[in-house]
Amino acid sequence: MMIKNNYIWMGLVIFAVVSVVVYVKLQAQKMPNVMVSKAPEIIVISGVGTIEAKEIVVLAPKTTSKIQELFADEGDVIREGQVLAKMEISELRGNLQESTANIAKNRAQMGSQKAIIEELKAKKNLADITLTRYTTLLSDGFVTQAEFDSAQASAKSAAAQLISASENLKSFEYDIEKSIATRTSQEGKIDDLTLRSPFDGIVVSRNFETGSTVSAGMAVFRLANPKTLWIKTYIDERQSAKVKQGQSATVTLRSFPDQKFTGKVVRIGVESDRMTEERIVYITLDTLPYPIHIGEQAEAVIDTSSQSKTQL
Numbered sequence: 001m002m003i004k005n006n007y008i009w010m011g012l013v014i015f016a017v018v019s020v021v022v023y024v025k026l027q028a029q030k031m032p033n034v035m036v037s038k039a040p041e042i043i044v045i046s047g048v049g050t051i052e053a054k055e056i057v058v059l060a061p062k063t064t065s066k067i068q069e070l071f072a073d074e075g076d077v078i079r080e081g082q083v084l085a086k087m088e089i090s091e092l093r094g095n096l097q098e099s100t101a102n103i104a105k106n107r108a109q110m111g112s113q114k115a116i117i118e119e120l121k122a123k124k125n126l127a128d129i130t131l132t133r134y135t136t137l138l139s140d141g142f143v144t145q146a147e148f149d150s151a152q153a154s155a156k157s158a159a160a161q162l163i164s165a166s167e168n169l170k171s172f173e174y175d176i177e178k179s180i181a182t183r184t185s186q187e188g189k190i191d192d193l194t195l196r197s198p199f200d201g202i203v204v205s206r207n208f209e210t211g212s213t214v215s216a217g218m219a220v221f222r223l224a225n226p227k228t229l230w231i232k233t234y235i236d237e238r239q240s241a242k243v244k245q246g247q248s249a250t251v252t253l254r255s256f257p258d259q260k261f262t263g264k265v266v267r268i269g270v271e272s273d274r275m276t277e278e279r280i281v282y283i284t285l286d287t288l289p290y291p292i293h294i295g296e297q298a299e300a301v302i303d304t305s306s307q308s309k310t311q312l
Contacts, residue, residue: 043305045242047281049233051253051296053226056204058219059195061087066213072221075291076203084203085220087193096190099183103176110172117165124158131155201225204294224294230266231283233300237272240279242304244268249283249302255293261285265302 065087072084134151137143204222208214231251235243243265251261262285269280283300 043303045235045239045302045304047233047235047278047300047302049231049281049283049298049300051229051292051294051298052232053204053224053294054228054230055199055225057198057223057225059084059197059221059223060217060219061195061214062192062216063189064213064215065089065193067208067210067220070206070210072203072206074203074206078197078201078203078223080197080199082197083194084197085195087195087214089190089193093190096183096186099179099186102179103183106172106176106179110169110176113165113169113172117162117169120158120162120165124155124162127151127155127158195220197223199223199225202292226288226292229285229288229292229294231263231285231298231300233281233283233298233302234273234276234278235281235302237277237279240268240272240281243279243281243302244304246306247302247304248306249300251283251285251301252299253289254297256289259289261287261289 067085068088069086070084071086072078072082078084131151131154134143134148138145138148201223204224206221207218208220214220231249245265245268247265249263249265251263252259253261263283264286265281266284267282269282272279281300281302283302
């Protein structure tokens with residue numbers, strides 16, 4: 001009897017399992033097909049960076065000198081050729097005056113020497129004529145040998161004096177050229193001590209005050225060319241592959257939090273930061289804000305769906 005009951009229970013269990021399997025299959029056939037979609041591709045990439053200038057120059061004297069006058073300060077907008085500082089040139093001015101005086105002196109001496117040369121030319125010409133005449137007269141016996149020798153010596157002496165005077169004239173001409181070169185060099189040094197802006201730009205920093213002694217090559221001013229300003233942006237390496245030159249970007253500056261500036265990607269760094277695992281992307285702005293501050297933090301959003309162009 002017990003064995004019979006076991007078979008009955010086993011039959012009920014098998015029937016239940018089969019019923020469940022059949023039900024699941026029937027329900028699966030009734031369910032609609034589900035499409036598995038890929039996650040939407042990121043089309044904007046953001047990064048944080050700073051305002052930088054591609055072209056920053058320093059204005060410095062080429063010789064050690066003291067600042068006489070300053071005409072610009074940090075933050076000033078300047079124009080190409082504008083005088084920003086004058087250095088002390090009293091010593092150079094004295095050397096310049098000395099060179100000018102030497103030129104005038106040598107030119108006066110050269111004028112006198114030219115007059116002497118003309119006189120010696122006439123003397124030599126007369127001596128040559130006399131020697132020619134005495135040569136004929138000697139052959140005819142009208143002059144003595146001593147008279148002929150004297151005429152010959154006079155002709156040689158006149159020729160030697162003319163050569164010497166001509167050499168002296170060359171020496172004066174050389175001295176004049178040397179003095180002119182010295183004066184030109186001194187004028188160049190004086191001009192170098194007048195510091196002028198090489199372009200329309202902005203004074204980033206003024207490092208000395210009037211009366212300061214500045215060594216050769218030390219920067220009195222640092223200037224930025226606003227035409228070369230861009231946003232140096234740091235982008236995560238995992239997203240950087242989507243960034244291309246020419247893609248449009250929107251930039252927000254901390255000093256203008258409610259204003260957005262449009263721009264585009266103009267350069268992508270080839271070397272990543274090994275510590276932060278970020279790549280540098282450079283963005284230029286279509287319109288520059290004013291005032292603008294080098295090093296100010298900026299937030300950039302790059303539209304990777306926009307058309308990219310190769311930088312020329």
